Amino acid sequence: MDKDAGKKRAAEEAAKHIERGMTLGLGTGSTAAHFVDLVGKRVSEGWDLRGVPTSEATRAHAERLGVEIIEPDETTIIDLAVDGADEADPSLNLIKGGGAALLREKIIAHAAKKFIVIADKSKRVAALGAFPLPVEISPFSWALTVAAMRRVLTEQGFDGAPLELRARDGAPVKTDGGNLIIDCKLGRIENPAALEKALAAIPGVLESGLFCGMADMVIYGDEDGVSIATP
Structure with a gap:
């Protein structure tokens, strides 16, 4: 399986949930980076979008693409957060943190009105724990x-x-x-x-x-397309 193709397809499916004027939680890692690329593309096309990054690497990536980065205050509403996962089980419980950004990722995912996880299909597991x-x-x-x-x-x-x-x-x-x-x-x-x-x-x-009961949707991609899991 071409994992990167799966990551890109999942990110493209998640990008369908972006609407003009949104404040977006931007995840960390190789899969989330594809989503950030798509946010940058929409910004280049004139969309009004703002981002709250979950890591300094994501901040730098988004800024290079011209995405406005904001520092949230108590009134900030994050409309949609999109991030990757290291594992996801049938109940949409996750293991995250392979990129060492799990605290910031959980803060943003918890604050978001909607949290979508994107992953290649190898991240779909029957039970969590094979990934440390x-x-x-x-x-x-x-x-x-x-x-x-x-x-x-x-x-x-x-x-x-x-x-x-x-x-x-x-x-x-x-x-x-x-x-x-x-x-x-x-x-x-x-x-x-x-x-x-x-x-x-x-x-x-x-x-x-462990991100339990937080994901509203997990999108799994492979070279042939995507499958979507919801609670």
Whole structure:
């Protein structure tokens, strides 16, 4: 399967939901980048659109295309957010965070009136967990947070699950907010909503990459077309 073709088709289908005058939540990653390209194309055609990016990379990409970037205030209405996912199950629960932007992604997805996920069809799974679950944590005394995560994961049935501090070139990966990412190799998550809630209760955990009950639609693309899943 040509995954990039699938990503493009999914982004094109999501772009059909854009209307003039919208404020858009712009996701992070290779699939979301195709959607940003389409937003830029509409702006170049004279559409009045504004964007709220979920990462500095997306901000830079959108600005290069001439998309107006705004800093939300309490009155801002995000009409539509579009983002990718690392996995999506039949109930549209997601694992996100492979691009280390999960906290900002969840803030924008939660605020949006409509949240559409776009992905190539390989991201469609029967159960979450084959993709390591990212958890964004504060760098302050981070090892204590990891110890608490191990206790909670044991309580949730993941005793001994490998937890790894995400690193690149020998240094910890830092999010745009200066936080750390712990990747949890859980194998299979039977109750993602319960796990999301349990991890969120740990001091030091800022967000997990579990997005449960948030997606209004998941669009899967392949070289032949798209399929659409709704709750």
